[in-house]
Amino acid sequence: MVVELFPLGIWHYLIGGLIIGLGMGIAYLMSGIVAGASSLFTVLWSFVDKKFCNKDMLASRDWRIYLAIGTVLGGFVFMLFSGASSTQIEWWRLLLGGFIAGLGARMANGCTSGHGICGLSSLQLSSLISVVIFLVVALITANVLRMVGV
Amino acid sequence: MKALAALIGGLLFGIGLALSGMIVPEVILSFLYLEDLGLLFVLGGAVVVTLLFYQLVPRLRKKSLDGHEFGTKRVSIDKRLVFGSALFGVGWALSGVCPGPALAGLGAGNFAMGFVLVGMLAGAYVEKFFR
Numbered sequence: 001m002v003v004e005l006f007p008l009g010i011w012h013y014l015i016g017g018l019i020i021g022l023g024m025g026i027a028y029l030m031s032g033i034v035a036g037a038s039s040l041f042t043v044l045w046s047f048v049d050k051k052f053c054n055k056d057m058l059a060s061r062d063w064r065i066y067l068a069i070g071t072v073l074g075g076f077v078f079m080l081f082s083g084a085s086s087t088q089i090e091w092w093r094l095l096l097g098g099f100i101a102g103l104g105a106r107m108a109n110g111c112t113s114g115h116g117i118c119g120l121s122s123l124q125l126s127s128l129i130s131v132v133i134f135l136v137v138a139l140i141t142a143n144v145l146r147m148v149g150v
Numbered sequence: 151m152k153a154l155a156a157l158i159g160g161l162l163f164g165i166g167l168a169l170s171g172m173i174v175p176e177v178i179l180s181f182l183y184l185e186d187l188g189l190l191f192v193l194g195g196a197v198v199v200t201l202l203f204y205q206l207v208p209r210l211r212k213k214s215l216d217g218h219e220f221g222t223k224r225v226s227i228d229k230r231l232v233f234g235s236a237l238f239g240v241g242w243a244l245s246g247v248c249p250g251p252a253l254a255g256l257g258a259g260n261f262a263m264g265f266v267l268v269g270m271l272a273g274a275y276v277e278k279f280f281r
Contacts, residue, residue: 014194018195022199023159023162023164023166024199027158027160031151032221034222034223035160038270038274041249041270041273041274042274045271063156068253071257074165074167075164075167075254076259078168078254079257079258086260086262088176094262095265096245097246098241098266101244101249102273102274102277103274103277105273106274107231107234107277108225109231111248113163118200122204125227130225137240139243142179
C-alpha cells in the first residue's frame with residue numbers, strides 16, 4: 001500500500017504559504033520590514049521596563065505591535081468565512097509549550113517565521129541551522145510524547 | 151507608513167496561517183507524527199515568495215516605498231542559537247502552536263490560544279535571565 005503523505009491534499013497548504021509570503025514581501029517592499037512574530041513578546045515587556053530591549057528592538061516596537069494586530073485581524077477575517085477555530089489540546093500543554101517555545105525563540109532570536117521564513121529567505125546559515133534543529137527536536141519530542149501517552 | 155505596512159503584512163500573514171491550517175495545533179501535530187506532510191508546502195510556498203521579494207527588491211530599488219532602509223535578518227551562530235532552537239522545538243511539539251499562529255488563532259476565535267500567548271510572554275520574560 002502506498003503511504004498517503006498528503007491525506008488532506010496540498011492546495012490549501014500551498015495557497016496559505018503563498019499568501020504568508022506575500023504578506024512578508026509586501027511589508028518588506030513597503031517599509032523594509034523583516035518581520036518575525038516572536039519578537040513581539042520581548043518588545044511588549046519594554047512597556048514595563050525600557051531596559052528590556054536594546055535600542056534597535058525598542059525602535060521596532062510600534063510596527064511589531066501593528067504586525068501582531070494585523071495577524072490577529074487576519075485570523076478574524078478567516079473566521080468570518082470559515083467559522084471559529086478550536087483545539088482539543090489540553091490547556092497545560094498550550095501554556096507550558098508556549099512558555100518553552102517563547103523562551104527558546106527569544107534565545108535563538110527567531111521562530112518559525114523569523115528563522116523559517118525571513119531567515120531562510122535572507123539566505124542566512126544561522127537560520128538554516130535553527131530550522132533544522134527545531135524541526136528535528138520537534139519531530140522527536142512529539143513522537144516520544146505520543147509513545148509515552150501524553 | 152511603517153504601521154500600515156506592518157498591518158497589511160500582518161493581515162496577509164494571519165490569513166495565510168489560518169488558511170493553511172497552521173492555527174490548528176492538531177494539524178501541526180499530524181505533521182510532526184509524519185501523518186500529513188502538507189506543512190512542507192506552507193513553508194516552501196512562503197519561502198519562495200519571500201525569497202523573491204528579499205532578493206529582487208533591493209536590486210531594483212535603494213530604499214523601500216516609504217524611504218526606509220531594507221531590514222536584514224542576521225543572527226550569530228552560537229550556543230544560544232542552538233540551545234534556543236532546540237527549546238523552541240520542544241515547546242512547539244508540546245503545544246502544536248508557534249508565535250504567529252497563536253495570534254492568528256486567537257483572532258479566529260480560538261480563545262485557548264490565550265494560554266499559549268501567556269506562556270510565550272512569560273517565556274520571553276524569563277529569557278532575560280539567560281543573557
